[in-house]
Amino acid sequence: MPAVQETVERVKTLDVDQYKYGFETHIEVDKAPKGLSEDIVRFISQKKGEPEWMTEWRLEAYRRWVTMREPTWARVSYPKIDYQDLYYYAAPKKNPAPKSLDEVDPEILKTYEKLGIPLREQEILAGVEGGSRVAVDAVFDSVSVATTFKEELRKAGVIFCSISEAIREHAELVRKYLGSVVPVSDNFFATLNSAVFTDGSFVYVPEGVRCPMELSTYFRINERKTGQFERTLIIADKGSYVSYLEGCTAPQRDENQLHAAVVELIALDDAEIKYSTVQNWYPGDAQGKGGVYNFVTKRGDCRGANSKISWTQVETGSAITWKYPSCILRGDNSRGEFYSIAISNGYQQVDSGTKMLHLGKNTTSRIISKGIAAGRSENTYRGLVSAHRKATGARNFTNCDSLLIGDKCGAHTVPYIESKNASAVFEHEATTSKISDDQMFYCLQRGLDEEEAVALIVNGFVKDVLQQLPMEFAVEAQKLISISLEGSVG
Amino acid sequence: MLQINNLVVEIDGKRILNGLDLSVKAGEVAAIMGPNGSGKSTLSYVIAGKEDYEVLDGEIVLDGQNLLEMDPHERAAHGVFLAFQYPLEIPGVATMTFLKSVMNAQRKARGEEELTTPDFMRRVKKAAERLHIDQEMLKRALNVGFSGGEKKRMEILQMALLEPRFCILDETDSGLDIDALRVVAEGVNALRDPKRAFLVITHYQRLLNHIVPDSVHVMANGRIVRSGGKELALELEASGYAEYKEEAA
Ligand SMILES: Nc1ncnc2c1ncn2[C@@H]1O[C@H](COP(=O)(O)OP(=O)(O)OP(=O)(O)O)[C@@H](O)[C@H]1O
Ligand SMILES: [Mg+2]
Numbered sequence: 001m002p003a004v005q006e007t008v009e010r011v012k013t014l015d016v017d018q019y020k021y022g023f024e025t026h027i028e029v030d031k032a033p034k035g036l037s038e039d040i041v042r043f044i045s046q047k048k049g050e051p052e053w054m055t056e057w058r059l060e061a062y063r064r065w066v067t068m069r070e071p072t073w074a075r076v077s078y079p080k081i082d083y084q085d086l087y088y089y090a091a092p093k094k095n096p097a098p099k100s101l102d103e104v105d106p107e108i109l110k111t112y113e114k115l116g117i118p119l120r121e122q123e124i125l126a127g128v129e130g131g132s133r134v135a136v137d138a139v140f141d142s143v144s145v146a147t148t149f150k151e152e153l154r155k156a157g158v159i160f161c162s163i164s165e166a167i168r169e170h171a172e173l174v175r176k177y178l179g180s181v182v183p184v185s186d187n188f189f190a191t192l193n194s195a196v197f198t199d200g201s202f203v204y205v206p207e208g209v210r211c212p213m214e215l216s217t218y219f220r221i222n223e224r225k226t227g228q229f230e231r232t233l234i235i236a237d238k239g240s241y242v243s244y245l246e247g248c249t250a251p252q253r254d255e256n257q258l259h260a261a262v263v264e265l266i267a268l269d270d271a272e273i274k275y276s277t278v279q280n281w282y283p284g285d286a287q288g289k290g291g292v293y294n295f296v297t298k299r300g301d302c303r304g305a306n307s308k309i310s311w312t313q314v315e316t317g318s319a320i321t322w323k324y325p326s327c328i329l330r331g332d333n334s335r336g337e338f339y340s341i342a343i344s345n346g347y348q349q350v351d352s353g354t355k356m357l358h359l360g361k362n363t364t365s366r367i368i369s370k371g372i373a374a375g376r377s378e379n380t381y382r383g384l385v386s387a388h389r390k391a392t393g394a395r396n397f398t399n400c401d402s403l404l405i406g407d408k409c410g411a412h413t414v415p416y417i418e419s420k421n422a423s424a425v426f427e428h429e430a431t432t433s434k435i436s437d438d439q440m441f442y443c444l445q446r447g448l449d450e451e452e453a454v455a456l457i458v459n460g461f462v463k464d465v466l467q468q469l470p471m472e473f474a475v476e477a478q479k480l481i482s483i484s485l486e487g488s489v490g
Numbered sequence: 491m492l493q494i495n496n497l498v499v500e501i502d503g504k505r506i507l508n509g510l511d512l513s514v515k516a517g518e519v520a521a522i523m524g525p526n527g528s529g530k531s532t533l534s535y536v537i538a539g540k541e542d543y544e545v546l547d548g549e550i551v552l553d554g555q556n557l558l559e560m561d562p563h564e565r566a567a568h569g570v571f572l573a574f575q576y577p578l579e580i581p582g583v584a585t586m587t588f589l590k591s592v593m594n595a596q597r598k599a600r601g602e603e604e605l606t607t608p609d610f611m612r613r614v615k616k617a618a619e620r621l622h623i624d625q626e627m628l629k630r631a632l633n634v635g636f637s638g639g640e641k642k643r644m645e646i647l648q649m650a651l652l653e654p655r656f657c658i659l660d661e662t663d664s665g666l667d668i669d670a671l672r673v674v675a676e677g678v679n680a681l682r683d684p685k686r687a688f689l690v691i692t693h694y695q696r697l698l699n700h701i702v703p704d705s706v707h708v709m710a711n712g713r714i715v716r717s718g719g720k721e722l723a724l725e726l727e728a729s730g731y732a733e734y735k736e737e738a739a
Contacts, residue, residue, distance in 0.1 A: 463582055
């Protein structure tokens with residue numbers, strides 16, 4: 001039996017059932033009643049102690065949303081979601097905003113430990129080694145649980161807190177920037193998020209400050225039938241720099257879990273934001289049952305001249321991924337980057353890519369996308385690069401490579417290019433390759449087993465993108481890639 | 491060391507090896523010659539454990555172990571090495587990374603310690619110099635864009651680093667210029683060892699001028715039809731395979 005055939009056989013039986021993070025935490029939960037209505041929106045806003053303007057903002061979004069339709073253009077298919085059958089608010093009960101990790105429910109901390117991100121350890125490590133430091137804002141279902149490193153960040157003038165806290169404590173910043181990149185009415189999922197978002201992170205880096213450490217959030221979906229709607233807002237003021245990492249994990253369940261997040265990034269003059277995502281949500285079982293539906297709107301606005309926003313993502317999870325981190329290149333000489341590794345296995349469906357909208361002069365963008373499809377998965381890259389009439393000297397380079405493992409999966413590339421300025425130069429390269437039986441045999445003959453061989457070839461394939469991740473997370477991502485391809489070969 | 495008895499192999503219902511017998515002693519260099527399509531590469535693949543080949547009968551025993559019961563990577567760890575007639579390209583994987591991965595994989599399989607980076611570097615440097623392989627080439631993706639001769643030298647480099655007990659060289663001389671041929675042959679000769687055996691598949695005497703064989707076997711229609719000493723190769727060069735083809739028909 002040829003290697004690819006065997007791959008397919010194995011995937012059918014094993015693969016994603018072995019989801020490593022499929023465990024539940026048992027803690028008391030404070031939940032809103034099922035379904036969505038103006039009352040639920042008010043309930044959420046009230047629960048979070050929000051000011052009146054925020055409640056109104058949400059209600060406006062809700063009223064918009066009821067007039068909108070779910071988009072159908074992506075190359076994904078899933079049974080209709082009953083939005084009235086979901087819970088929109090779930091907060092761990094014993095959690096009145098802990099001051100330090102000691103006050104955090106030990107069950108929750110245990111969950112994070114299982115995830116391999118011991119908050120406590122990170123704090124200690126940072127103190128001892130003084131080398132790599134990561135501030136973690138952990139989101140457990142909907143409420144931000146603990147924020148480490150707060151003190152040190154405060155000294156640098158960096159605000160890093162939950163969005164709820166920001167709404168209360170930094171209202172002027174939130175009012176100025178929230179919804180300024182992803183408008184309330186942007187798209188079905190973003191509008192839904194605007195109405196019901198329950199938590200997420202807020203970052204503000206003041207003028208001229210280089211954030212002294214990597215900022216990181218771990219999202220996790222725990223409660224049954226809760227949609228998770230985080231909202232993240234990051235503002236890099238003039239000449240500042242910040243690197244942010246988002247990691248996501250969800251426990252294993254039979255029913256599908258909905259995740260519709262919104263991330264907004266704003267970079268002012270000469271500022272730079274690096275946003276990295278390592279996403280390994282539960283992808284569903286071998287029959288395609290269960291798993292997370294991930295419908296996310298991520299957009300960065302290079303608002304100032306010479307600003308830069310760079311998205312790096314490693315996507316290995318979710319049953320369905322619908323996600324297009326984008327850059328609006330508004331400031332002259334601004335630069336947008338998108339580096340992506342998307343791995344699909346089992347019955348996963350991924351439709352992901354980016355949009356680079358060149359508005360300012362001499363704006364540049366770079367897209368490197370690596371799609372890996374195994375099992376019976378479908379992996380689509382969808383990208384738009386456009387140049388506005390005034391975007392003189394706009395340049396883009398796009399490279400999309402797909403790697404197929406087995407012959408029951410699919411990889412698709414859908415590039416859209418729109419140029420209204422004759423001086424714009426857009427380059428596009430795309431390749432599709434397959435790990436051949438002969439390549440496999442060559443590696444086996446040298447002593448690698450099948451999984452080692454696939455991991456080696458895949459890691460070679462994604463190398464250019466892995467290099468873009470902050471050091472600490474590149475190693476984690478590499479491990480994740482191996483895990484997600486486990487069982488993709490005999 | 492290697493003992494093959496009555497090997498019968500088919501692929502896609504077509505019989506390629508037809509009751510092949512061969513034995514190679516430790517320390518021996520055995521040459522196999524024979525017309526195109528006679529099954530030489532097939533034999534090397536079956537020894538190494540390539541899928542798709544159906545072994546209908548026979549056995550292959552290397553130092554007491556029946557290879558046919560082992561997976562390809564286990565055979566590799568047990569000391570089987572095949573220098574491919576057409577080495578494969580592995581895009582994106584730096585040659586260095588590949589070398590380190592395979593060396594450590596074999597060591598792990600044998601329950602040995604992984605190599606430290608300095609130790610690994612030292613070994614690679616030494617072996618590469620001997621084969622006139624430029625250090626820069628080792629940073630490139632394995633075999634990608636390498637010339638035919640470079641690929642063949644890379645095979646011998648891997649052989650030198652992995653230190654296998656049984657080495658199969660499938661037409662390693664093809665694609666080599668005269669100087670490269672000498673370099674490669676020297677590389678192989680340096681590995682000659684009383685505990686190691688070689689199976690050298692070739693069409694030309696010129697390789698055997700450099701790597702002098704202890705025995706020469708003629709293969710036709712999927713079996714060994716004649717065996718002799720190194721003079722047999724010279725005789726074949728003069729007279730061709732006509733008599734064996736007829737004999738088999
Ligand atoms: N998949 C296959 N299906 C049918 N026949 C095959 C297949 N693969 C190889 N063969 C045949 O097996 C025979 C032996 O091939 P092999 O490559 O072993 O010959 P060889 O002795 O190495 O020849 P050369 O000297 O040209 O390298 C050939 O006739 C070849 O066409
Ligand atoms: Mg051959």
